[in-house]
Amino acid sequence: MTVIEAENISKKYIIDHIKSNAKASTLREVVTDKLKNIFNKKTEEQVSHEEFWALKNVSFNIEQGDRVGIIGSNGAGKSTMLKILSRITEPTEGKIKIKGRVASLLEVGTGFHPELSGRENIYLNGSILGMKREEIKNHFDAIVDFAGVEKFLDTPVKRYSSGMYVRLGFAISAHLEPEILIVDEVLAVGDAEFQRKCLGKMKDASTSGRTILFVSHNLTAVQGLCNKSMYMQKGKLLEMGETNQVLATYLSHVQKTDLESSWTKPEEAPGNDKVRLKKVKLTPDYQGNLKHIDVRTSFKIQIEFWNMVDNINANISLHLNSLTGECIFNIGTPSLALRKGVIYAECEIPSDFMNDGSYSISLMIVQDKSIVIHNFGEVLVFEIEDYREGTAWYGKWPGYIRPKINFPISQLELENVS
Known part of the structure; x- marks a missing residue:
């Protein structure tokens, strides 16, 4: 069953460029310029407008239970796409159909009220997702255990570190059982152990029929989690299909010398x-x-x-x-x-x-x-590139570094070995 259907999605932003003959160099000049901007209406000659298309004519279908990785360089339009799917922003053109409840973890603190405690934010986020209080209560202990924030449960989240924010946000999104889970690169804030827990949780979620959308620059994580992937570049969808094939296309495009x-x-x-x-x-x-x-x-x-x-x-x-x-x-x-x-x-x-x-x-x-x-x-x-001499083995040398370190070997004694 198709749960996400996007048809010719485009997103346009207008960038204003303010023309100025001189830049403010002192605090007094900065304050004066700010006041002028407030009280004086700018003329068209002072402001130029530039259209920027973050997405352009993107179409795709995602089936229930798919684990879809979204890859591409910075500025490819990945995060903009997730914001549209999460209903945070509307597309300028095109239409999108989503079947099911969506939970998103796009950036640190999304959906949290900073003055409320961790406990209160769990119930707030659950309510936003459409969960009843009894449902949230049934998952409460598992959320707290997964996030590891039990000691700070009644502390306002504005005092949380970025890592604590992410752990709690992901735990809420994953345990309150949305039909569609959207996760941005924000997981990179967590430590290695937490990342492994998150990837494992997402795999478990997908086996129960839930759909995962996962943006990451870590292609190893994408390869291990996702059965399908989307390769985006400059706001366009270049390829969508089986993950290994899409990764091969992506790497063939970026593996170039750019000095x-x-x-x-x-x-x-x-x-x-x-x-x-x-x-x-x-x-x-x-x-x-x-x-x-x-x-x-x-x-x-x-x-x-x-x-x-x-x-x-x-x-x-x-x-x-x-x-x-x-x-x-x-x-x-x-x-x-x-x-x-x-x-x-x-x-x-x-x-x-x-x-x-x-x-x-x-x-x-x-x-x-x-x-x-x-x-x-x-x-x-x-x-x-590789280079070797004095060896007959030409398999892939393991590791990312290959230091030339003095490592002598010598004969200590002679002995007859039968």
Whole structure:
């Protein structure tokens, strides 16, 4: 039975660009500009409008009991699609039919009232899902046990950590037995043990006929959970079908060497009102006449960003990830007192360290070593080729790293062995 039917779904947003001859540089100028914006009506010459289609003509059917993974790079339209399916926003064009009760876990704290306790929010969320009080009561102990928040059950959730938020939110959504469960990348906030519990719970839910929609950059999790997948790119559905086939198509599209991403103007670059990414460049030290990176190649990662906040202590956190979503390692610069302007950082990854495979680089700009100013996901994608000598074995070398470490072997004594 078809439980979700989408027909030519499109979602349009209007982006306003305010033209200004000069940027405010002092607090006084910022306040003055804000007051002008409130009391003075802008003319059409001051504001330009840009149409942005987050989704364009997306159609699909999902059957009861399907476990559907939704994959694609950042900006592909995955989260917008889930918001439409969850009735959080309406499509600009097209129509969608859903049969059954939907529970969504899209971002930390969705559906929670911050002033209410964990106990009260369990009953609130259950009521939103259409559950009777007796039904919620029957599942209450299982929800609390799964979330592991028993000690904080009567504490207002505004005092919960992001991990506690996610654990409780997922426990409510999974245990109150919706016919359709929608889960976004928010599970990445939880620890590894909780993620395993969530994936196991979703598998159990699907065996009872419930439908799962799961957005994740972790392709291993998608492969292990989902029998079908959707590959989205720039607001369009490129392929939907059996998970292994869709993953193969996705990887064939992204497994390419892309050694530089750069922007010439801050207003066109990714980021926010505090930081904008200017350039990320990977510079290999190629071996001889080679023009590709292999396991012997060292390479530098060079980063530039516009800092638009004066007198701020910040550092860069760099994540090197596999294309299936695992973080291979995370390194950070020292925290530095920064002024407005262009900030530069550089690190070198040594030769004979990374294994062959496809990788991506993500960056975070962090304030005071704890507050994420902005997260730049998958700013570069590149590939490392294999190279071996002095061996007759050419199977896949296991692991993500392949360090060349001194590991001597020697003969200690001679002995006759019969």
